[in-house]
Amino acid sequence: MTTIYRKYRPQTFSDVSGQDHVVKTIINEIASEKIAHAYLFSGPRGTGKTTMARLLAKAVNCQNRKKNEPCNECSSCREITAGNNIDVIEIDAASHTGVDNVRENIIENAQFKPTRSPFKIFIIDEVHMLSTSAFNALLKTLEEPPSHVIFILATTEPHKLLATIISRCQRFNFKKVGYEEMKKRLEKICKEEEIKVDQKIIDRVINKSDGCLRDAESLLGQIFSLNLKNIEAEDAETILPTSDIQTLISFVDSIVGNQPTGALNIIKTLTEEGVNLEQFAFDVLEILRLMMIIQIDARGKNIQHDFSDADFMKIKNIATKITDKKIVRMIESLLIRKRDIKIAPIPQLPLELFIIEFSDENSDDNSLNGPAAKKNTETKKETAEDKPRAQTITQTIKETISHIRSHHQITTTAEQIKEKWADLIAKISEQNHSLTFILKMSEIKSVDSEGLHITVPYSFHQDKINDLKNKKLIEARLNDMFSEKILLNCDVNSSQQPKTEEDLNNLAADFGGEIVV
Numbered sequence: 001m002t003t004i005y006r007k008y009r010p011q012t013f014s015d016v017s018g019q020d021h022v023v024k025t026i027i028n029e030i031a032s033e034k035i036a037h038a039y040l041f042s043g044p045r046g047t048g049k050t051t052m053a054r055l056l057a058k059a060v061n062c063q064n065r066k067k068n069e070p071c072n073e074c075s076s077c078r079e080i081t082a083g084n085n086i087d088v089i090e091i092d093a094a095s096h097t098g099v100d101n102v103r104e105n106i107i108e109n110a111q112f113k114p115t116r117s118p119f120k121i122f123i124i125d126e127v128h129m130l131s132t133s134a135f136n137a138l139l140k141t142l143e144e145p146p147s148h149v150i151f152i153l154a155t156t157e158p159h160k161l162l163a164t165i166i167s168r169c170q171r172f173n174f175k176k177v178g179y180e181e182m183k184k185r186l187e188k189i190c191k192e193e194e195i196k197v198d199q200k201i202i203d204r205v206i207n208k209s210d211g212c213l214r215d216a217e218s219l220l221g222q223i224f225s226l227n228l229k230n231i232e233a234e235d236a237e238t239i240l241p242t243s244d245i246q247t248l249i250s251f252v253d254s255i256v257g258n259q260p261t262g263a264l265n266i267i268k269t270l271t272e273e274g275v276n277l278e279q280f281a282f283d284v285l286e287i288l289r290l291m292m293i294i295q296i297d298a299r300g301k302n303i304q305h306d307f308s309d310a311d312f313m314k315i316k317n318i319a320t321k322i323t324d325k326k327i328v329r330m331i332e333s334l335l336i337r338k339r340d341i342k343i344a345p346i347p348q349l350p351l352e353l354f355i356i357e358f359s360d361e362n363s364d365d366n367s368l369n370g371p372a373a374k375k376n377t378e379t380k381k382e383t384a385e386d387k388p389r390a391q392t393i394t395q396t397i398k399e400t401i402s403h404i405r406s407h408h409q410i411t412t413t414a415e416q417i418k419e420k421w422a423d424l425i426a427k428i429s430e431q432n433h434s435l436t437f438i439l440k441m442s443e444i445k446s447v448d449s450e451g452l453h454i455t456v457p458y459s460f461h462q463d464k465i466n467d468l469k470n471k472k473l474i475e476a477r478l479n480d481m482f483s484e485k486i487l488l489n490c491d492v493n494s495s496q497q498p499k500t501e502e503d504l505n506n507l508a509a510d511f512g513g514e515i516v517v
Contacts, residue, residue: 004218004221005214005217005221008189010051011055016051017177017181017182017185018177018213019175022041023052030059036150036169038150038152038169039056039152039153039169040153040155040158040165040169040171041152041172042154042155042173042174043156043173044174046209047211049125049155050125050154052172054088056150058072058076058077058081060119063076063077076116086115087116088120089122090125091106091124094495097130098131099134102130102138103137106141120149120150122150123154126156127153127154127165128155128158135165139162139168143168176210176211176212178211179206182206182209183308186216189217189220190220195230196231197223198236200233201223207245215460247266247270248284249314250262251284252284252291252315252318254266256321258359260356264352268348270348276467277347278341278342278466279463281337281341284334285338287315288327288330289331290319291315292324292328295324295327326358329358333358337351342450342489410448410451412482414444414447417447417452417478421444424439424478424481427477438456438461439474442455442456442465443456451487452486452489453489454488454491456492456493457492457493462491465490466490471488474488475487
């Protein structure tokens with residue numbers, strides 16, 4: 001089984017999405033035969049760093065290069081695509097951090113000339129994971145490598161690299177893939193697969209992926225696993241988070257426009273539908289953050305975002321109705337409310353308090369201009385009685401949460417839960433089989449006054465577990481098995497991700513669909 005992001009991994013520079021500045025420079029270097037001896041590709045995950053490294057390796061070693069693009073037909077190109085070219089060595093620094101690994105796999109190997117290709121190329125992924133001693137050992141070879149060697153370093157955390165390493169490399173910064181570029185890419189894949197996907201689903205995939213094309217393609221692969229030729233928004237509800245962009249915009253607009261009833265009705269509907277309120281709060285934060293940036297860059301020409309042009313204009317319009325100070329206060333408050341959702345006695349209560357806190361008709365900073373500005377100048381400013389209002393609301397929720405934490409001591413230990421974890425999964429499987437796959441991959445960390453803490457390999461699995469219906473199901477089975485109220489807290493630990501092809505195939509078989517990476 002081939003996942004979508006692997007099946008459609010770019011095989012030429014022209015196929016790469018969202019990194020035109022990198023592609024153009026590298027093609028020019030290939031055309032002028034001014035290849036650097038070391039490259040550093042840095043940027044967010046899933047934006048094409050490893051893909052670009054392989055394309056560069058193919059292009060410089062291609063036996064029949066066409067217009068500075070690899071031909072993908074010669075033996076060298078085919079071997080690099082298949083991952084078995086002996087002159088292109090890919091190293092995962094996350095699992096080879098020590099100085100001995102660097103000496104054996106890189107330094108000693110670099111002294112020998114390539115077997116069949118013009119260049120011997122070392123692609124070191126997640127290079128920031130190397131130890132200091134390993135970096136120091138690599139430094140000399142990186143500074144003066146043999147003429148037949150090219151190093152390509154890839155990292156998501158360039159600030160962790162030694163300055164001496166960075167200075168030896170030609171650096172390229174990869175950026176998150178924008179809405180239009182990602183939309184074009186996903187629609188092309190849908191066309192190739194001959195599957196019609198509703199535009200609302202495409203938009204939701206893009207917004208959920210946060211500029212990470214690999215995540216977007218993996219999510220699209222999960223949707224394809226429904227085995228439908230025409231996939232509507234309702235069909236994808238079981239896979240995609242249900243936070244709809246129009247609902248999010250309406251929610252923010254209702255609060256800014258002093259219409260708390262509308263915002264409260266949205267929360268009521270989301271709760272009844274079992275939507276993950278933590279995810280909803282996160283998505284609202286994304287919009288508030290964008291509004292804050294719009295306040296700084298009023299024209300919005302230099303703002304990176306993952307929304308359609310129409311939705312961006314709606315958000316931009318809302319941003320003109322509120323001051324930057326109030327946006328900051330809303331963001332600060334919602335950060336706290338989002339954290340409180342998981343431990344609140346009523347999950348929607350923190351968001352309802354957020355609505356009431358900022359839907360104050362007498363606030364003096366609701367608007368910057370227009371009719372609302374005139375209204376603000378005519379209405380009274382915040383009085384001494386109004387000032388404690390938000391403080392009282394905040395204090396109430398803090399006291400409630402503090403009371404819950406101090407009076408809810410859990411007697412069950414993590415070891416006891418580990419012993420019965422398989423039995424618990426079997427019980428849950430009777431009602432929701434898809435959770436079985438995720439829970440088998442989870443790792444029990446601890447138990448404290450906030451409940452059971454577990455980790456999963458991927459953020460999409462965290463979203464699945466944190467879905468209100470699924471979370472209630474797991475907590476109910478915990479309650480049945482251990483005879484006490486145990487809340488569930490789920491975080492992501494990427495180190496749990498499967499490493500081998502066999503592991504991936506086994507997981508795919510268990511899940512019955514695409515794997516989220």
